[in-house]
Amino acid sequence: MIIANFKSNGSKEMIDCWVKDFKSQIQDNVASVGVAPPHIYIDKFYKSISQNDLENIKIGAQDVGAGSGPNTGSISSAMLSDLNCNFSIVGHSERRKNFKEDNALIKQKIENLISFKLTPVLCVGESLSDFEEKKTYTTIRMQLEECLKNISIPEDIIIAYEPLWAIGSGKTPSPNDVNQINEYIKDVVQSTTSNNYTPKVCYGGSVNVENAGSFFKCSNVDGALIGGASLDGKKFALIANKFNRNN
Ligand code: 13P
Numbered sequence: 001m002i003i004a005n006f007k008s009n010g011s012k013e014m015i016d017c018w019v020k021d022f023k024s025q026i027q028d029n030v031a032s033v034g035v036a037p038p039h040i041y042i043d044k045f046y047k048s049i050s051q052n053d054l055e056n057i058k059i060g061a062q063d064v065g066a067g068s069g070p071n072t073g074s075i076s077s078a079m080l081s082d083l084n085c086n087f088s089i090v091g092h093s094e095r096r097k098n099f100k101e102d103n104a105l106i107k108q109k110i111e112n113l114i115s116f117k118l119t120p121v122l123c124v125g126e127s128l129s130d131f132e133e134k135k136t137y138t139t140i141r142m143q144l145e146e147c148l149k150n151i152s153i154p155e156d157i158i159i160a161y162e163p164l165w166a167i168g169s170g171k172t173p174s175p176n177d178v179n180q181i182n183e184y185i186k187d188v189v190q191s192t193t194s195n196n197y198t199p200k201v202c203y204g205g206s207v208n209v210e211n212a213g214s215f216f217k218c219s220n221v222d223g224a225l226i227g228g229a230s231l232d233g234k235k236f237a238l239i240a241n242k243f244n245r246n247n
Helices: 012-025 039-051 077-082 093-098 103-115 128-132 136-148 175-192 212-216 233-246
Strands: 002-005 033-036 058-061 087-090 119-124 158-161 200-204 224-226
Touching (some): 128 136, 136 175, 175 200, 212 224
Parallel strands (some): 002 033, 033 058, 087 119, 158 200
16 A cells, blocks of 8 residues: 655645646556545545546545544544545654654554544654664564554554654665564564454655655565655656556
8 A cells, every 4th residue: 555644734726736646647556545635635635536536545544533522623533434534544653752642542543443444554663763772673562562452453454664764854774674674563463463463564754756666676565655755646646656566
């Protein structure tokens, strides 16, 4: 799966331009494509892809609340489902850092998404200091265990490995390193969850048209979560084309 995370970017006009640009370049399978616009543009995005015969693109949210009711400003899984969403990103490092979200809250969000039959896209990854202190594997293990312990996960769950130092920096780990870490993630999830399911694992962090192919060739890289390069519909379609050619 190739997922666009627009983050806090976009406008009504941008969404219409993006969909036209994407359509002009995409070659075939849009079923492997997911897009997470800001919540407030999810319905606009849905209408725009429907008008352009691209309704097979999966729509998701960048985050979700842990439930509904008295939680001012929060968006619930029920609302995402009502707006034709298929998935929600949870545990993005920007949510962990800027909104002080911890693994216990992220676990609640995952359980709530699952109860509404929405696909969780769980982000994990190490900080620069963890990376420098060679704590990548221990950090990731802790995040996965605390977010997924004893949960029965759906077969379509996606884990996104996003090293914090690679996000928006133009730097990336080598494809070989990502491949090994993704394999480790699959093993940890398999042994942590109650149904012992092995998930799909994507890579995210400074993926662009030039470097995407080198990640897609790796056997344990099942897709990408893309920020900056996803804001241009043409570039994002070129990355999706590369993914589809490799699979
Ligand atoms: P960039 O692709 O801009 O590095 O962002 C990655 C990311 O955070 C996707 O969720």
